[in-house]
Amino acid sequence: MRAVGAEQVEEAVADCVAALGAVTDRDWTEVRAGRLEWSCRRTAAHIASDLIAYAGQLAGRTQDAYTPFEITIDGTEDGLDPADNAGTLQVITTTGALLAAAVRTTPRAVRAFHPFPFRHANREGFAAMGVAEVLLHTYDIAEGMGIGYEPPAELASFVLTRIFPRVKPGPTPWRTLLWATGRGDLPGREPVTEWKWGNNPVLRSERLALEGVTPATAAALSLAGDGGYEWVGGAAADGTREGAGIMVKQYEEGVFHPEWGMYVLVRRDDDRAVGAMGFHAAPGGDGRVEIGYDLVAEARGHGYATEALRTLSRWALEQDGVRAVVAVIDHGNVPSRKVATRAGFVPAFEDLGRTTYELRG
Incomplete structure (x- = not known):
């Protein structure tokens, strides 16, 4: 599958260099970068440092911590003249190219350490x-330099729909991203004073990886795309696309919770998706959460749904305030009823041709 993200990194870096290249003749060391405590020079160095750190995480497949290295861009340790502002931008270009290369060459299923939130x-x-680092800190430096800066809307949207899944879309992606990171205001919303971005959750069973969908993945699946997965049988099932559409609506309404959304079920031995499973919404005040699932026809009969249901239900019941996981299944859907039973669910009550199965903690 094509590695989404590499081109966006390159575009963001090029946009940064073009914007800040206009002020390389000015002093960056004595000017504060917008609302940050750092100088513009230190902020530019931070951009480069983050880009190479992320590339290192992917390249080294680091699992438990950040790879213990750092870069210096001033040249003084080698007896060279300190890099000027143009040289700093050259380092940003180089480290951006390294991250883009790491994104392109890292297999889709690989995950490396990052603290937030999983x-x-x-x-x-x-x-x-x-x-995000490039766009936001370019904005900080531009603000300190007294120049305007607004990146392409597609880049801000790329960030929001991957690592800000709980942020309700605003009037424009860029204004929304600035608000979400404490750099601007939006009508009708309280100012943001503390924030963290978040990557999608992943749970693992013996044969499967249950990968939480992002708003971007949900949108692609709801529009008949592959969502970035290679599907057994060639395409996602209709139930998966319907569930993805529900996730998109939740994102648009600002009630998207990644851990209580949809998970794509991926075989660990060949990285092919076999179906999806997920919660209809976050748990209610009664401590109950409803779950649903769907497999492509070509993957049925191998126990994947039962295995995933056990894994996801067990995880849910370990969360604070959750007392029961329920699945509402039509009487005629015999395969789904068998899956629920094999996973330990028991019939709780019946209504209008459907049975509510329940698994309690």
Whole structure:
């Protein structure tokens, strides 16, 4: 599958260099970068440092911590003249190219360490974080220099739909991203004073990886796309696309919760998707959460749904305040009823031709 994110990293870096290249003749060391405590020079160095750090995480497949290295761009340790502002932008270009190369060459299923919020990210997540660092800190430096800066809307949207899944879309992607990171205001919304971005969750069973969908993945699946997956049988099932559409609506309404959304079921031995499973919404006040699932026809009969249902239900019941996981199944859907029973669910009540199965903690 094509590695989404590499081109966005390159575009963001090119946009940064073009914008800041207009002020390389000015002093960056004594000017504060917007609302940050850092100087413009230190902020530019931070951009380069983050880009190479993300590339290192992907290249080294680091699992438990950041790879312990850092870069210097001033040249003083080698007895060279300190890099000027133009040289700093050259370093940003170089480190951006390294991150783009790492995104392109890292297999889709690989995840490496990042602390927020599930202690891992895939190549698309690292690309989105890299783009965010470039866009936001270019804005900070531009603000300090007293020049205007607004990146392409598609880049801001790329960031929002990957690592800001809980942020309700606003009037424009860029204004929304600035608000979400405490750099601007939006009508009708309280100012943001603390924030963190978040990558998608992943749970693992013996044969499957259950990969939480992002708003971007949900949108692609709802529009008959592949969502970035190679599907057994060639395409996602209709139920998966319907569930993805529900996730898109939740995102647009600002009630998208990644861990309580849809998970794509991916075989770990060949990285092919076999179906999807997920929650209709976050748990209610009664401690109950409803779950649904769907497999492509070519993957049925191998126990994948039962295995995934056990895994996801067990995870849900370990969360604070969750007392029961329920599945509402039509009487005629015998395969789904068998899946629920094999996963330990028991019939709780019946209504209008459907049975509600329940698994309690």
